[in-house]
Amino acid sequence: SRPLRVSCAIAAPPAEDVQIRVKRNENFGKLQAGYLFPEIGRRRRAHQEKHPDAKIISLGIGDTTEPIPKSIAEAMQQAAAGMATLEGYSGYGAEQGKPQLREALCSRFYTHVGRKPNEIFVSDGSKCDIGRLQMMFGSDTTVAVQDPSYPVYVDSSVIMGMTGEYDESSKGFGNLTYMVCRPENNFFPDLSKVKATDLIFFCNPNNPTGAAATRQQLEELVAFARKNGSILIYDAAYAIYIAESDLPKTIFEIPGAEECCMETCSFSKYAGFTGVRLGWTVVPEQLKFADGSPVINDFNRIMTTIFNGASVIAQAGGLAALEDEGFREMNDLVAFYRENAAILRKTFVDLGFSVYGGENAPYIWVGFPGKPSWDVFAEILEKCNIVTTPGSGFGPAGEGFVRASAFGHREDILEAVERFKKEFGGR
Ligand code: MLT
Secondary structure, eight states, rough: OOOOOOOOOOOOOOOGGGGOOOOOOOOGGOSSSSHHHHHHHHHHHHHHHHTTTOOOOOOOOOOSSSSOOOHHHHHHHHHHHHHTTTTOOOOOTTTTTHHHHHHIIIIIIIGGOOOGGEEEEEEEEEEHHHHHHHHHHHOOOOOEEEOOOOOOHHHHHHTTTTTTOTTTTTETTEEEEEEEEGGGTTTOOOGGGSSSOSSSEEESSOTOOOOOOHHHHHHHHHHHHHHOOOOOEEETTTGOOOSSSTTSSSSSSTGGGGGGGEEESSSHHHHTTTTOOOOOEEOOTTTTTSSOHHHEEEEEEEEHOOOOOOOOOHHHHHHHHHHHHHHHHHHHEEEEEHHHHHHHHHHHTTOOOOOESSSSSSEEEEEEETTOOHHHHHHHHHHEEEEEOOOOGOOOTTEEEEEOOOOOOOOHHHHHHHHHHHHHHHO
């Protein structure tokens, strides 16, 4: 028998019959082109179309490539299978995250620096938390960012309406404070020249430069925030990559940070959770707004209002990653990417480039002085079939650099090395 087909004969009304009255949020018009990584993806696809046989290697977006460690994946499998049983099923959980996970995060990373489990909010990732933080602070705040920096801080500030217009001559936004971080200042801003702002975004180890701040530098930064009454939003997404033992791994190692800082972090680059989605943000009880009200209360309100808690399956994975076996496996995974970083770093050094990062971070920052970085990106794609990320995509001070990501299969990293040697060996 044939399936019954019902067709509907109502014709669509003519498009000109509708005039939506909703104005576009004018801040979207201020954003520069697309978000950086989709734009890179677009150029990669265009290159592939032009050269269908090219085997493109991506050292572009920092996206993890290796399987999730066994004990962590198994915990998620079990949690997923449990959802099909009466005993294992769970619906909404606490919006702030499972208490066991908050406790485990605290004891692995924060108890020794005085933080408490109730100050840790589990989420679907740092990028999402940054958006929620922006919503919490509202659009009347002023913002400072490292230059170059992770584009989410800038673009979310633009969307919120904090930045004013884009200025073509400075390649930056009028009301945004750019804290220049270049080799000349060891990638740490000269704070004596930085304007006081309400919020300061600071990513350490830095994406994209790979620079990791010293204790003394972070002390200076915290003192600067305290002096100005600013709140420092410290992004520790790559803290686990810090190899030098005397470098701080959390901002809360710095005395006084609890009164002016919050910290966001993620399992993405720790345990290969870029697709699983799990992160956290720490808001100390001591952090207060100008009127004396605790920031933690408003962050809790945001999380309970527009977020319903991270996936219970992802949280089972997070919990396993913090148990002894999972923690070991997670650190082995990080060590693998660190080796990739060392291989890439050595290659660029041997080829005679100015090379930064790659030692305490999974990003290598390579100098191409005097060359627009989108041109360098295009040249590397054309000659080597390798995708990188142009430095200027991270801010005006990123001009003249490209970023190479160490997230990749080992054979791809080694193949990329051969291609770089072949094309740039005779410089
Ligand atoms: C990057 O390439 O900078 C990262 O993948 C960005 C991110 O983690 O969202």
